[in-house]
Amino acid sequence: MCRQVFGFRLAMIALAAPAALLNASPGLGVRLVGAAVVVTFMASYVLFRDWERFGPLLLRHPTLLALDTLVGSLPLISAGPDSTLAYVSVCTPLLAGVVYSWRGAAVFASLQSLILLLVHATLTTTPDATPAETLLLPGLCVITGALGSTLRNLMLRFGEATHALTAVQARLAVTEAVAAERARLARELHDSVAKTLHGVALAADGLANSADKLNPPLLRHRAELVARSARRAAAESRELLTDLRRESDPAHGTDLLAELAARTTDFTTRTGVPTTCRPTGDTAVPRIPPAVARQFLTIAAEAMENAHRHAGPTRIDVTAGIHGDLLVLSVHDDGRGLPPGTTLEQLRRTGHFGLVGMVERAASVGARIRIGRGNHPKGTEVRLELPLAALHTRPS
Numbered sequence: 001m002c003r004q005v006f007g008f009r010l011a012m013i014a015l016a017a018p019a020a021l022l023n024a025s026p027g028l029g030v031r032l033v034g035a036a037v038v039v040t041f042m043a044s045y046v047l048f049r050d051w052e053r054f055g056p057l058l059l060r061h062p063t064l065l066a067l068d069t070l071v072g073s074l075p076l077i078s079a080g081p082d083s084t085l086a087y088v089s090v091c092t093p094l095l096a097g098v099v100y101s102w103r104g105a106a107v108f109a110s111l112q113s114l115i116l117l118l119v120h121a122t123l124t125t126t127p128d129a130t131p132a133e134t135l136l137l138p139g140l141c142v143i144t145g146a147l148g149s150t151l152r153n154l155m156l157r158f159g160e161a162t163h164a165l166t167a168v169q170a171r172l173a174v175t176e177a178v179a180a181e182r183a184r185l186a187r188e189l190h191d192s193v194a195k196t197l198h199g200v201a202l203a204a205d206g207l208a209n210s211a212d213k214l215n216p217p218l219l220r221h222r223a224e225l226v227a228r229s230a231r232r233a234a235a236e237s238r239e240l241l242t243d244l245r246r247e248s249d250p251a252h253g254t255d256l257l258a259e260l261a262a263r264t265t266d267f268t269t270r271t272g273v274p275t276t277c278r279p280t281g282d283t284a285v286p287r288i289p290p291a292v293a294r295q296f297l298t299i300a301a302e303a304m305e306n307a308h309r310h311a312g313p314t315r316i317d318v319t320a321g322i323h324g325d326l327l328v329l330s331v332h333d334d335g336r337g338l339p340p341g342t343t344l345e346q347l348r349r350t351g352h353f354g355l356v357g358m359v360e361r362a363a364s365v366g367a368r369i370r371i372g373r374g375n376h377p378k379g380t381e382v383r384l385e386l387p388l389a390a391l392h393t394r395p396s
Contacts, residue, residue: 005095006048009088013041016085020075036074073115093141097148105145113138167389173366174390178291200230253287271308274315281321288391295361303331303382311335325388332381366390
């Protein structure tokens with residue numbers, strides 16, 4: 001809305017500039033009015049084009065808008081209240097209401113009304129102007145100031161409603177993720193542990209069939225196979241059952257930073273790629289639901305593995321912390337980076353499901369994921385952002 005106001009100001013200043021310059025006194029008057037036109041036009045253009053960059057400056061320093069109002073009064077005095085510059089003066093209280101609330105609207109409506117009354121008082125071309133004509137524009141300033149303040153309140157309420165809706169959606173996403181994760185654990189219990197135990201049974205059958213054959217190397221080999229399979233099945237069962245037990249305890253949470261540190265240490269030991277893990281942000285990361293932590297840890301592990309297999313990095317940096325109302329996890333490597341033009345659909349068609357799986361895992365807990373160079377000069381960053389509101393939901 002503020003950008004639209006400045007766009008309107010631009011058009012009105014451009015239309016009224018010739019009249020302001022023609023009516024100005026020769027010499028110093030023309031130079032002052034010309035300078036005022038240029039300053040107000042350029043200020044409006046800059047704020048219209050780069051409001052996101054310069055708008056916060058205007059928000060922190062109301063004196064800048066007051067200075068713009070005073071500078072803009074010079075072309076208004078020269079062109080007269082019947083020119084399009086009158087609409088520019090009406091826009092000032094509207095903008096103040098939107099940016100500074102009702103107090104700012106009252107101050108700038110009063111200031112602009114005073115300027116307009118002084119302009120009418122100094123004009124000699126319309127000495128017979130009625131009081132209604134004189135008070136019309138000041139009255140419009142008051143009305144637009146009130147309108148700007150009302151619009152600000154409506155937009156703030158809309159923003160609060162949008163934020164609340166986002167938080168609710170995040171909580172619902174976490175709840176759905178818990179149910180989906182339980183189903184996944186059941187599938188993994190069937191597909192991993194059950195198959196491993198079946199392999200143990202087959203190995204044990206082979207061992208039993210060879211028991212009557214005096215072949216020590218074969219017996220040793222099959223016995224070692226049974227032992228390895230049994231240990232693998234026990235480890236898989238212990239990990240899955242531990243996860244299920246944690247999810248059934250609503251008071252239990254996962255220390256994300258500790259788990260990340262353990263996984264990065266293991267990754268460095270196993271691959272030889274120097275990997276660091278450090279916290280970021282201004283506040284400590286709270287313990288988070290195990291279902292959410294597992295997705296974050298799996299994505300981080302997959303990102304490190306992808307970098308090791310495909311990017312040839314010399315180091316990997318893993319960070320996690322609270323930034324505003326977001327839990328942010330970042331995995332950055334200094335390797336070759338993604339090929340230009342890489343898309344998820346292309347990866348899915350060619351059978352590369354690593355990045356696709358990370359995106360799906362992030363969506364399952366209501367997190368936003370970005371995969372690319374980010375703010376780094378080279379390499380690839382996998383960045384996860386999860387609203388803190390999503391962490392308040394616990395599995396039931």
